[in-house]
Amino acid sequence: MSEQEKKSPILDKRSSRRTFIKNSGLTVGGLVLGGAIGSLVGGKTETTTHTATGGSTHTAIDYSDTRQFFVRQKDFDALSTAAELIYPEDEHGPGAITLGAPYFIDKQLASPWGINTDDYRKGPFQPGEVPLDKAEIMLQGVRKINEVAEKEHDGKVFKDLSEEQQITILSTFEAGEVKMDLVNSAAFFGLLRTLTLQGCFSDPLYGGNKNMAGWKMKEFPGAQMSYASYLDEEEFVLIDPISLGGHKHS
Amino acid sequence: MVTKLPKVDVVTTGMGWTGGIVAAELTKAGYHVVGLERGVERSIEDYLHGHDELKYNIHKELMQKLTKDTITFRNTLNDTAKPVRDEGALVVGTGTGGGGAHWGGQTYRYFPYDFEIRSKTIEKYGEGKIPADVTIQDWGITYDEIEPYYSKFEQMAGISGEPDPLAGHRSIDYPTPPLKKLPQMKMFHEASEKLGYHPFVVPTANVSETYTNPDGETLNACQYCAFCGNYGCEYGAKADPIVTVIPTAKKTGNFELRTNSIVTRVLYDGTKATGVLYKDTRTGEEFEQPADLVVLTSYIFNNVRLLLLSGIGKPYNPKTGEGIIGKNYTDHHTITGAIGYFEEKKFNSYIGTGSLGSAFNDFNADNFDHANLDFIHGGQIELHLFGNEPISNNPAPFGTPTWGKEFKKNSLHYFYRNLSVVSQRAILPHKDHYLDLDPTYTDDYGDPLIRVTFDYTEMDHKRNEFLVEKINEVVKEMGADIIDIIPMAEHFGGRFTFQHDGGGVIMGDSPENSAVNNYMQMWDVDNLFVCGASAFPHFGPTNPTPTVGALAYRATEGMIEYLKNGGGPLVPKK
Numbered sequence: 049m050s051e052q053e054k055k056s057p058i059l060d061k062r063s064s065r066r067t068f069i070k071n072s073g074l075t076v077g078g079l080v081l082g083g084a085i086g087s088l089v090g091g092k093t094e095t096t097t098h099t100a101t102g103g104s105t106h107t108a109i110d111y112s113d114t115r116q117f118f119v120r121q122k123d124f125d126a127l128s129t130a131a132e133l134i135y136p137e138d139e140h141g142p143g144a145i146t147l148g149a150p151y152f153i154d155k156q157l158a159s160p161w162g163i164n165t166d167d168y169r170k171g172p173f174q175p176g177e178v179p180l181d182k183a184e185i186m187l188q189g190v191r192k193i194n195e196v197a198e199k200e201h202d203g204k205v206f207k208d209l210s211e212e213q214q215i216t217i218l219s220t221f222e223a224g225e226v227k228m229d230l231v232n233s234a235a236f237f238g239l240l241r242t243l244t245l246q247g248c249f250s251d252p253l254y255g256g257n258k259n260m261a262g263w264k265m266k267e268f269p270g271a272q273m274s275y276a277s278y279l280d281e282e283e284f285v286l287i288d289p290i291s292l293g294g295h296k297h298s
Numbered sequence: 299m300v301t302k303l304p305k306v307d308v309v310t311t312g313m314g315w316t317g318g319i320v321a322a323e324l325t326k327a328g329y330h331v332v333g334l335e336r337g338v339e340r341s342i343e344d345y346l347h348g349h350d351e352l353k354y355n356i357h358k359e360l361m362q363k364l365t366k367d368t369i370t371f372r373n374t375l376n377d378t379a380k381p382v383r384d385e386g387a388l389v390v391g392t393g394t395g396g397g398g399a400h401w402g403g404q405t406y407r408y409f410p411y412d413f414e415i416r417s418k419t420i421e422k423y424g425e426g427k428i429p430a431d432v433t434i435q436d437w438g439i440t441y442d443e444i445e446p447y448y449s450k451f452e453q454m455a456g457i458s459g460e461p462d463p464l465a466g467h468r469s470i471d472y473p474t475p476p477l478k479k480l481p482q483m484k485m486f487h488e489a490s491e492k493l494g495y496h497p498f499v500v501p502t503a504n505v506s507e508t509y510t511n512p513d514g515e516t517l518n519a520c521q522y523c524a525f526c527g528n529y530g531c532e533y534g535a536k537a538d539p540i541v542t543v544i545p546t547a548k549k550t551g552n553f554e555l556r557t558n559s560i561v562t563r564v565l566y567d568g569t570k571a572t573g574v575l576y577k578d579t580r581t582g583e584e585f586e587q588p589a590d591l592v593v594l595t596s597y598i599f600n601n602v603r604l605l606l607l608s609g610i611g612k613p614y615n616p617k618t619g620e621g622i623i624g625k626n627y628t629d630h631h632t633i634t635g636a637i638g639y640f641e642e643k644k645f646n647s648y649i650g651t652g653s654l655g656s657a658f659n660d661f662n663a664d665n666f667d668h669a670n671l672d673f674i675h676g677g678q679i680e681l682h683l684f685g686n687e688p689i690s691n692n693p694a695p696f697g698t699p700t701w702g703k704e705f706k707k708n709s710l711h712y713f714y715r716n717l718s719v720v721s722q723r724a725i726l727p728h729k730d731h732y733l734d735l736d737p738t739y740t741d742d743y744g745d746p747l748i749r750v751t752f753d754y755t756e757m758d759h760k761r762n763e764f765l766v767e768k769i770n771e772v773v774k775e776m777g778a779d780i781i782d783i784i785p786m787a788e789h790f791g792g793r794f795t796f797q798h799d800g801g802g803v804i805m806g807d808s809p810e811n812s813a814v815n816n817y818m819q820m821w822d823v824d825n826l827f828v829c830g831a832s833a834f835p836h837f838g839p840t841n842p843t844p845t846v847g848a849l850a851y852r853a854t855e856g857m858i859e860y861l862k863n864g865g866g867p868l869v870p871k872k
Contacts (some may be wrong), residue, residue, distance in 0.1 A: 134701040139712050161357065166385040168368040168738060174380055215702070222701075241701055249688035250352040266713055268648060268688045271349035274521035275649040279478040284644040284714060292347060 106244055113151050116158035117183065118190075122205060126155060126190040126197075129207040131244040133218055139142035140187050141265035149247025152256030156243060157183040182239060192228055193217065252291045262287040271295065300575065302586045306330045306554075307861065309574055309589040311604065314396020314851045315843060316829035317595035318539030321547035322513065323854035329861060330552050332587060334576050336804030337362070337393030340540055345530035351687045355528045356752045358385055360400045362392040367741035369599055371792040373753040375616060375730055378714045380792075381739050381747065390597045395530070395540045397597065397797045400683070401843060402652025403529030403536050405457050407448050408779070408838035408845050409663035410441035410466045411675075412724070415836065418664060419674055427674060431729045432757070433626055435835050438807035438869075439816040441466045444848050451847035452501075455537035456509040456517045459501025464659040474506050477520065482645050482717055483656045484651030486681040489775035495658040500680065502653035503537035503843075513546040518813055524685020526652030534654065542857040547613030559585075561800040562743065564592055564608040566825065571610070571826040577743070585863045590823050591857055594803075595850075598832035599748045600803035602733045607745055609788075610823060611803075616730050616751070622813045623803065624734050626727035628837035629752050630798035634762060635679075638778025639695055642716045650685025650799040657681070661768055662839050663724075665685075673760040678839050679769055686713065696782045719773050721765045725800075728755055733802045753790050762786045798842055800834035805849075808872040815869040817856030818849060824867050825860070826852055 118124040128150040130172030137143030156162060161185035173179040196204040196217050206214060220226050224234035235266065235289070249263065251271065257263060263270050270289035278285055307329040310317040321331045327725040331566035353359045368388060370379035382388045390408050391397035414436045419427055428434060449470050450458075459472040476499035479487070483499065490497045504520040520535040526579070534541045547553035563575040565586065573588035594601045605611050605623050612623035657663055668674055693716045694708035766783050773781050806812025809821035814833055820826045829850045831842040839844060856868040 127355065127416060135706055136703055138703060138706065140707060143706075164383075166357070166363040166365060168364040168381050168383045170381070172738070176379060177383070212594060235785050245692065246356070253350075254352060263688060266688050266710060268713075271525075272523060272648075273349075274523055275646075276519075276521050278646055279480060279522060282481050282648055285646055287648075289628050292350060 082194045112150065115151075115154050116159075117154045117162065120186070122194060123187065124150065124154070126193045126206045127186070127240075129214060130190070130218055130240060131247065132192060133211070133214055134244045135248050142261050144244050144248060146258070147248045147262050148256045148258040149244050152247030152250070152254055153186070153243045155255045156246075157186055171260050178235060180230055185231050185236050186237055186243075188228060188231070189221070189233070189240060192226060192233070192236075193221070196220070196226060251293075253293055260289045260291055260294075299719060300586050302576055303588070305573070305588040305590070307589065308332070308591045308593060308857070309334065309587050310593045310595045311574065312336070312396060312600070313539065313544065314391055314595065314597075315398045315539055315543075315847055317396070318543035318547070318591075318828065319397070319847060319850040320593050320595060320854055320857070321553050323851070324544040325547045325550040325552035325855060327858050328552065329858075330587070331547065332560055333553065333555045334559040334574070334587070335394055335555065335557045336579060336644070337557065339555065340393045340395050340399060340530065341555050342530065342532055342534045342541060346783045347531035349523070349525045350531050351689050354525070355387065355687060355690060357855075358389060358528065358817070360391060360528065360530060361385070362389075362390045364388060365742075367747060368739075369748045369750055369794070370736045370739050371750045371752070373432065373751070373789050375751060379736055379749045382607055382792060382794065383680050387795065389528075389797045390599070391797065393658070394544055394557070395538045398537070398539045398843070399438045400528050401503070401536075401797070402841075404653040404795065404841040405452065405455070405459070405501045405503055406462070406657075406678070406840040407465060407848075408441075408840070409665075410870050411663040412836070412838045413423055413437045413441050413444065413673070414438055419762065421594065422664065423668060423674075427668070429757070430668045432661045432755070433727045435804075435806055435811055437835055438805050438812060438815070439852075443816070444845075444852065445469055445735070447848035447851040448547055448844060451844055453822075454511050454513065455503050455543055455847070456505040457501050457503055457537070457604055457844075458506035458520075460499050462498045462501075462657075462659055463496045464662070472501060473511075473530045474509050475508050476500075476524075477502060477504065477651065477654050479656070480646075480649065480654070480683055480685060482647075483654075484715075485776045486656045486719070486772070489777075490658050490679075493771060494678075495660045495772075497656050497658040499785040500653050500655045500657055500682075501603050502651065504531075504651040504653055505535055505537065511542060512865060513542070515542045515545055517541060520651055522649050522651055522654065523650060524650035524687070527684060532669040561596075561604065561790055562607070562745065564594070564604055564610060566608055566610050566823065566826075569823070570821055571799045591827065593857070594826070594828040595830065597797065598726060598799050598802055599733070601828050601830055601832040602643075602747045603735070605803065606735050610826070611820065613734060614732050616732050617685070619729060624732045626801035626804050626835055627731050627733045627750060627752060628727055628834065629750075629790060629794070629796060630722070630725050630800065630837040630842070632668060632725075632754070632758070632762075632786060632790070632866050633720045633722050633785045635718060635766060636773050636784060637693065637718045637782045638773040638781040639693075639782075640715050640717070640777065641656065641779045647714050647716075649685065650683040653682070654684070655680055655682040656703045656859040661721075661765060671760070671764065673757040673764070675724040676761065676839065677721035677765045679719065679721045679765065679772065680716060681719050688713075695780045717773075717776070717778070719769050719776075720783075721769060722840050723758075723761055723765060724839040726755070726757065727836050729799060740803050741855070744843075749787070754786075754788070760787065798831075798837070799833040800837040800842065802837045803830075803832040805833040807869075810872075815867070816849075817868045818853035819860070819868050821871065824865060828859060831852055846864045
């Protein structure tokens, strides 16, 4: 058993089904659970180990973990590092990167939501209003993070700094102390934080919350259809999560 | 070029609760009703893939997009209003069902005190109790007069509940029993009873058991799935116009629904409303729909806007106090209270409905003595179990950073170890709070947007201070280890997130103080009816829908009488 598995609260003893899975490897639970355990134990998001009922094992690459919006690797690295600082991997479970939050954010920014299609966008924009769309804010923000890092730390990009240095820089963004163009750095940080949490806990159909590991960590049951049989329960009941895609496959 | 269509008996602008009630009652009486709806037609089949927090709760899938139009907002008469730009900051339903698709379903009645607030306050405390700039007035209807219509709405919607011992009398029981009392609710009941209060299970349109209403429409039993407020119900277990009044109207054969149809003007000849002008939202093609009765059944912003754009009624002027259209705008989006954190408890807080919970009204309306208090009215103290969704809920005691290791640790630990007790409170009108047309911002057609001028008053803050103290005692009695009081912002921040707004086309007993009589009929234009919370002279302490529904049912009686008798005012002018 790996160190991470021992500590992981989602594999604790509250659920006999989970205990059984833990003790018996990856042979129970079909495709969804197999994938979940595989990624949690390995801490990887790019591969999913499927144990088919016939017993043959293959490794599938998740081709959806590919950037649509962020064209420069350096920008995406800064985004990923910042998201992980906001929701870090620790003894309680996976962080933003393992959960796929950076790719979730990339997909959101490439979607109509990224260009504010449902918002009112007519001018004039008054002082204090942000004329930029969300994609523009995020791109400018992550570039600014690297710019500040390089300026303050002899040309080192954000991801190569120590955690303490990274937290210091991100805190100045949060406090609105970094000068940005047409947007306050606190507004950028707020958007980054919001998107990171969405990437950790939205339905996996959007590319984050990989294998429902965010929900498992939070003990959230996901897209259940009914709780009518749990209404009288005095003690906490841990329910295996299901996603919208899971309904399709169950 | 405008295509003129054949005249119909009744035309409505929007197919939410009020449009649906008007369509059902008037078609049952044999009249031909055309329902114009800017959105699409919805069915519960649309909600089968709907348990998606990001799409529905955060990105507000069921609401009007702000792409074409929005509202503008400012705090005071001296500010320049800014548009509400963010889709998440303005919740207004669209499509058939309207606000009745995404509502949570809390269905309290207002109190007898609400309908006669001015007289009853003066009677008990004297005129000096009401500040000069607080423009409260009696509604032109008493609780006893509106009671049968509350019952009618509740019977139609299958409301599940138990009586509130401090509320007005009921002529008939709730049609279905209350939802189940979860362990958290039992804690709330026990604590508030111990403190001497009178808790009850929240009445709800999330129906507790299968129910067939007097029109023959069947609602199914709620599954407590927690995808409720901001979502549509795939079970048909939440009363929604698309499973109640709209099918009732359709069955008569007298109802015609036209979707993608946005009304831009009420046509007015100086005496009567002759019909409406509307556009096909896809093609821009323009139509004139003549009708004997024109019924505005949009949300309040659009009801007021249509009157102002059409030159009907005198616009309210906050500087002189003259005029009526736009007067007494009230916002009802401020719900504060306290969060209790419980180290030894772990609740099944994923369970919920849009209105599962418990409440008490010992500090609401005039149920308590205000003689030594510097505010009037009050609020309902309530515990809600909406179902804690994982993106929106990352609870951590004050002092916890909002990101990073400690944030993660605390928000995971307390996710199932917290309960919020809050209060909804009445919002009273103020002479400076009103709606008018914005001088700068327009919609896609070039028409000015509605401008909101609103802020909290001193009384709002005093009322809040009083209520949070009571809430604090309840949460303490419930055994919380840590209690955080949620602060009320000094100024209203312009997030209109529950679709709780009132006023602008207010009701009353005379054309001197109101735009509509107690049948929602305009005093000045007797074949024009304006339904909705736009009629509220002040915002009662709780959710608006039952009162909106009751007033709409009463209005339909007036409409039928009007059509039968060939016109005329339904209430004599004083």
